[in-house]
Amino acid sequence: MVVVASLAIAGLSACRSAPTVAAYVGDAQIPESRVQDIWDDARAAFDADAEAKLAEARKAVDDAKAQLATGQATELDVKTAEDALAQVPTRMxxxxxxxxxxxxxxxxxxxxxxxxxxxxxxxxxxxxxxxxxxxxxxxxxxxxxxxxxxxxxxxxxxLTGAAALSDADLKDVFQRAEKRNAIRPGTTFESFRSGLNAQFTEDLKNGVALRNELTSVAGPLHITINPRYQPMEIVTYSYPLQNAPALDLVGAPLGDQRSGLPVTDLS
Known part of the structure; x- marks a missing residue:
C-alpha cells in the first residue's frame, strides 16, 4: 500500500508541473496568464501614479527654487522639496x-x-x-x-480556545526572529521562551491557530506552486517593527517547499 501511495503521489506531481501554470489548488489551476494580467494591471497603475507624483514633486522643487530667487523661500524650503522628490517610490x-x-x-x-x-x-x-x-x-x-x-x-x-504553544511552534518563532536579527545576540531559546509576555503569547497562539486552520484545508488540495515562486507561505502573524518591515513570525507554507519539479522558468 505504501508503494502504491508513493507511486500515486509521484504521478500527481508529474502531472502538476506545466510551465504555463503558476499553481495548482485541488482540481483548479492558476495559469501564468492570470498572474501576468494582474501584474500588468498593477504595473500600469503604479507607473501612472508614480509619474503623476514625480511631476508634482518636480514642480514643487522648481517653485521652491523660483521663490528662493525672489526671497520668498529659503534654502531649507528647497531642500525639503528635493527630499520629497527623492522619496517618491519608483520601484514596484x-x-x-x-x-x-x-x-x-x-x-x-x-x-x-x-x-x-x-x-x-x-x-x-x-x-x-x-x-x-x-x-x-x-x-x-x-x-x-x-x-x-x-x-x-x-x-x-x-476561532476560539487556541491551544497552548508547543516547543516546535516557539522554536520556529525564535528562528524567524533570529534570522531577522530581531533577538539580542547570545539569547538562548530557553530565555526567549521564558521571557514572553502574556499579550505576545496570546497573539502567537492566535496566529498558530489560524495557520493550523489553513493547513487543514490546504492539505487535501495537494497545492503545487511553480518552483520559480517558492518558497511561499501565508503569514498569519507579524510583529510590527519601527522603521523596518514587519517581522513575520507565524505562517502556513504553500506547496512543497523542497519542490524540485521540472517547471521551466518563463522569464
Missing part, C-alpha cells in the same frame, strides 16, 4: 510571487469562510490597503489583498 512594491500568493490564499480563505460562516462586508477600505501596499486602490491586486486580509481577520476572530 510587489513581485509576481505576491500575485500568486494572493490568488492561492483566496481559494483557501474562501473555504475557511464557508467553514466558519463568515463573509466579506459590502464596503472594504481599498484606499487604505492600497496606501499600505503602495499601489492604487483600483488595481485587482489591491482588491484581492484587501479581501484576503479581511477574511483572515474574520476567520481568526471566529
Amino acid at each position: 512594491p510587489i513581485e509576481r510571487a505576491d500575485v500568486v500568493s494572493v490568488l492561492v490564499s483566496r481559494k483557501l480563505y474562501d473555504q475557511l469562510a464557508q467553514r466558519h460562516s463568515v463573509s466579506l462586508p459590502a464596503e472594504l477600505a481599498y484606499d487604505r490597503a492600497g496606501a499600505a501596499v503602495g499601489l492604487p486602490a483600483s488595481t485587482e491586486y489591491v482588491r484581492l489583498y484587501t479581501q484576503n486580509a479581511v477574511l483572515q481577520y474574520l476567520v481568526s476572530q471566529s
